[in-house]
Amino acid sequence: MDGPIPEIDRNTGRPLGMQLVEGVRRRILEGVLRPGDAVPSTRALASELAVSRSAVVAAYEQLAGEGYLDMRQGAPTRVAALLLAGSPPTDGLDGGRHDESVTPNGRELRVPAAATRTSRPLDGMTARVTADGSAAQSAGAPPRIDLLPGRPSTARIDTRAWRAAWRHAAGLDIPSESPPPFGVARLRAEIADHLRLARGVARAPDDVVVTAGTAEALALVASALAELIGTAPEVAVEHPGYPSARRTLERRGARTTPVPVDGDGIDVDALRRMPRPPHAVMVTPSHQYPLGGRLPVAARLELLDWARAAGAVVIEDDYDSEFRHLGPPLPALASLDDERVVLVGSFSKVLTPWLRLGYLVLPADPALREAVAAIRADEPSPVPGTAQEAAAALLASGAVRRHIAVTRREYAHRRRLVLAALDGLPGAPLSGLDGGLHAVLGLPDAATAASVVDRLAAEGVAVASLAEYSAVPGDERAGLVFGYAGPTDTLLAEGLERIRAAVASAI
């Protein structure tokens, strides 16, 4: 059998349903089945492969949930039209990826040897510490308009469901032990459901580990790698990227090596060119942080091919994946490979970072699972059992799903405000707006960027400087990174106008 019909091998131990899903997905990703193509009817495929029709229906439903198929009542099921929107349709899978002109700093970034272990400055912070442990703001007073990236809108959280969930959790018996090492079973099942529905990652609850947000998940993975490898594991990280995440890995004994990023995400060729392959690579393919690119499907497949050949673990920080504004979801790396991808995510954007709730999804590799279990045996799960039960109840109530739908519309509206205010400013290209809750405004040089950030701070508008995300000292990009989800429409509009004015007068 070839063409659009996937092969089924009854001699492997692999469940038929899983083989069906993988076969169809592979044919779509490889371009054998193309956007808009009708797939065989469930009846025809079941008959052709001699499997039950319900198995085919289940496989198609999973693929529809993952964004690969478009199922409509009374119409043939087709390959989703916009699936490969990350690449121009005419170029096929590889299109647009290797255009040198789209890369701000050039792809042949030279990485100074001294930069593999970065020094550890605070992100744009002074060394002074206030009583609650915050770094002191140089301006003294808190900003009037907080456009720092990373803050969601919590105004529309269903407070009735929120309270009911905590009330339920507080009414349960109080155990006299720590929560289970990988989390409360009910929450792990709800997170697995959430990942399947919101992210197209179909994995068993047993693969889910509950964590205290993304930072704790990354720390756990880094410690597990150190446990497995014995010496300091080498981890390739995006440049520019998330400096806190980098330092979190380093604090657990990892050595990080920067790999350049362009408008589409990490440069897989640069990974391939590394003289010695790292033990792991940490990527943000959904919405590169900070530049905002979405890693195209072809590059995802190349990245996984590289990882397989190099024997490397891929740490997928599924940053902002729930909020995409242009095009349908691209498949998570964890949905393309369950052998070596560790998916890391949180409810910090979906709900609020106040909840300190995240997760990691373990790959099939038993060694990594055992290393994580060994760490959790020494250092119990930091997530209170009551908070886990409350989160499970909240997810089960449907309130989280509804909240994502509501905030997705709200953030799309905010994004339009950003475009209306800042798109097309001369010398200040706006980018990173395909998804997520923040945008990047490029600026001509470091001095301009510093003066704009300072002027905005003096006016009570907090934004981040793109330079702070550099993983290579001396190779900073000039620009602003700002979030648009947290403030009210009115404050956002004022903040954007102040950004526009500050940029216009500085350039």
Place this chain on the structure above:
Amino acid sequence: MDGPIPEIDRNTGRPLGMQLVEGVRRRILEGVLRPGDAVPSTRALASELAVSRSAVVAAYEQLAGEGYLDMRQGAPTRVAALLLAGSPPTDGLDGGRHDESVTPNGRELRVPAAATRTSRPLDGMTARVTADGSAAQSAGAPPRIDLLPGRPSTARIDTRAWRAAWRHAAGLDIPSESPPPFGVARLRAEIADHLRLARGVARAPDDVVVTAGTAEALALVASALAELIGTAPEVAVEHPGYPSARRTLERRGARTTPVPVDGDGIDVDALRRMPRPPHAVMVTPSHQYPLGGRLPVAARLELLDWARAAGAVVIEDDYDSEFRHLGPPLPALASLDDERVVLVGSFSKVLTPWLRLGYLVLPADPALREAVAAIRADEPSPVPGTAQEAAAALLASGAVRRHIAVTRREYAHRRRLVLAALDGLPGAPLSGLDGGLHAVLGLPDAATAASVVDRLAAEGVAVASLAEYSAVPGDERAGLVFGYAGPTDTLLAEGLERIRAAVASAI
């Protein structure tokens, strides 16, 4: 001025009240003022030192809270009678400490060079991992009677207050940011109050950092030391001691060196003899884990003198300090020195480890505070804001204080059951029962201990082997470590009877 009247120096910046407290405390600890001695009346002392009477009253009240003074309505205030119960009264401050015969393994413990970096086996665990991340029990079924140390009794938690606290917290506005780096202000204030009342540690809320239990607190301190020192900090740890805590430090880059412990706690002489003083020492002076000794006051002062001379940080794990069965509290190291002692504690025993709530108390050293703040800036507090608000409400309600009083009586009763069942067994000395929730039963040799642990496991009684706490491979002690707080009286009685029978038939 000399004798019982403390000196006051108006030229230092130090507040007069603090000088008063320290002066009286020092005179008591040095034996100038002795148990039962009346101290000057507040009126007389105020007049003598030309300070306000209210300042003297406040100082006396603090010293009474710390257990140094005995204040009664209508009677002169006296030095508390049993303060120095850790040492026999006739021997004074130094008594009983250097009797070689009380030390099971001899004080001149030889530490093999290879042991400074221990390998990382799981504590008595197999490598197999169950679906929830627990290590698989070799017996398969969970134990019928769980006497593993570390489980408190939760049956008497005031569930009405517990639910009300969570309901209150869930009804608050939902912020769109992470909790403050050092914790919610209200909780920090409640923890400072708790430490003052339950532990005699009078420190400002600003010095308190909320953590996810003791393990996260230790991890934070270790990472802060690494941040400060730049390379792998050397930390002296108790041998035998808590293997998980040791590995938690090592996982954050510390190198640990074992220091022997006797029936009274860590051997300060052995610390002094270290060829190169470590950057820090981690101790459990309240109730040494696992041997159960209480570090006498003289040894506490010697330890602090050593730390000052060595420039070392003292990490005080205030393990089980709330539950003492013989004698009044000894002063926490953190109450004797606020320059270099980091106090670490949790509500895991006081309430339940299910809550994942702990704290550290920072010393005055600003560098350490800044290092902790830098880590919390990268890795936000893992403790959910709602859980912090709930814990603050629970503490404020008085339910925690009442629960400690109730469980203290309950555990004292359980302790009597342990003594009745196991004290005086030939060849199996019972120890560690001055405080806390666990006891140690010595056994003649490793083979006997292993056979007793195995037989008990086969009978469904889970206890720990003392050998697992060794920090020096090849230098394991033989015995059992078992908790007596978790099970019901009936199950505990049955478990103790099975221990007695297993030991009797093995020796």
